Amino acid sequence: MINFLIVLFGVTMLYVAATSRIEAYVRMLVAQGLVLFLLVVADWQSFHLFNLLFLAVETLGFKAIIIPWFLRRVVRRNGVFRELEPYIPNFFSVVIASLIFAFGFLLAYGSLDFARDIKPLYFGVSVSTMLTGLLVITTRKMLVTHVAGYMMLENGIFLLSLSMAREMPLLVNLGVLLDIFLGIFLLGLFATKIKSTFDESKIDALTHLRD
């Protein structure tokens, strides 16, 4: 069951690499939030009750509901539904994302010899998710997509820290704490200022400061 969830998590990232519809990114963020929630619930023995509640609220409430809801509102209000002219075509994004996944699993299984009880599936998918998140940030132009890519990067990190939950519960909470902090900050900046000042919320609009 857990393995199935993690694979599902990986598939959402491949879909993100393939599509250019921003609402699809938002939907995938919801899916990732749900998967992370289920993973936390499935691993309930690793956490104290209070900690478990905290993580459940964070994954379900914050990652799966608030942030996607907010992003969708921004998308609707701006009336920009598609990622136009990404720096590289979607086809190549998928190829690169697939290569990233291959690399992630090679790394995970290759490192089994050195690792003390590492979970290769967790590790492979989370590393691939982080790299794909970076890929999304660097190859797409819309600011909404950048925020979505950043959230995916953080989801990947969250997955990685979950694999360490039993040894280092502190890490999971640290990551969560700043997830919330950062998400609010990024979105606050985004919603209040960026939209009203830039005609289009494209990264292209942010190229006046240059040398």
Added chain:
Amino acid sequence: MLIAILILFPLVAGVLLLALKSKTANVATIYLYAALHLVISVWLWRQPSSLLPFFRVDDLNILFLLVLSVLYLGVAFYHGDFLKQSGLSPRWHTWYAICLLLFNCCMTGVILSTHLGLLWVFVEGTTLASAPFIYYEGNKAALEATWKYVFICSVGIALAFVGIILLSMSAGDTVSLFFDDLGANAGKLSPFWLRLAFPFILMGFGTKMGLAPVHAWLPDAHAESPAPISAVLSGTLLNTALLGILRVYRVMDLAGQSAQARILLVAMGFLSLFVCAVFVLKNRNYKRMLAYSSIENMGLIAIGAGLGGVGIFAAMLHMVAHSLGKASLFLTAGNILGHYGTKDVAGVRGLLRVDRATGWLWIIGFLALAAFPPFPAFLSEFLMAGAILDGGYAWMLVPFFLLLTVILFGMGHSVMQMAFGDPNPSVRSQRTPLVNYIPQVLFLAVLVAVGLAMPAPVYDLVQRAAVSLGGGR
């Protein structure tokens, strides 16, 4: 106890200021915290102490703490007039003061942390506390700079967190993330995960530190924020990120895995020099020029740290030289902006005639940064070249000096253009209050004293910091 005052004072004062909303109280609190910070830092230098297991003064961080104190004192002075001129409403005036206090509190927290996770939280805090300053001007360019700053630094900090997770995988469940614990049990760390963790930590904190190729936010943020904040960003914020890297670098060293870390540090250092050298040749904006020079100097520090031995001593000394020299230049740039109202090099001519003192501070500050004797940057770059030779990399001296010469030429060209010549007819000389000169004079005087005489306590301070990193003379 003293450390608790350093960390808690800004939080308590912030709440009080929010209730009072008085401009006088804001400025008084900024001054008071600056004075307290310096007194407590000097006290801690003489008598190191700790707070819980989480904060402690040791041989390495006391140097960073003292630089922060001295710099913040000067910047607080400068704020006296700056805030008066700014015309902020009492509400924003108060928020400005609170952010300044919190920013300093977070930097102090980074410096004093003994735990990697805690250090990371404080680094994140510095981003949040300083972002409003970059949006200070409130225009499109400021918005762009703020967005880049927050976004790029957040990605960086996320990568650093990956590094921390990998480091804790390396530590397993027996070793905690306290630096002492990591150092003492370095032999037990799994080398594979350790070697994987360092690049993430270097890229992550390196983003904050402004090392190429992850420096993209730095020129924009430094150019858009108000002068005294640019001084703090460049003079102390970059150092705190450096401290995070150095802490982990030391663990790598103790674990006998530093070879890869050294190569990465030196490579990123040279790349930073290169980025700066390319920029200064077509420099148009003097604040951006200073920002790129910060990238250069962080690069030099990375090279010194990567070389080890004398190089680490040179890196620590260079950090002091850069912090004070660059802060003095940024504050002077604030004076220039006040006179001319433009950040373009082309719009500034005849500075010496418009305002003699500012003109000379601009030139002398440049000399301090360009490593002319008697300033300590001369000594540190000289020692760095020595460390390169010691390491047996004589060929590296060619790009090293070539890039430094190009940067010296590029910056010198702009600085001299601005200082000499006839002032533009439209410029009206404004009266600049004395407090806008004092901090720069103070910083430069400290530098000259260190460069000429190198008082024994200062030497001891730098040497002990270097020794605690496994280097030194």
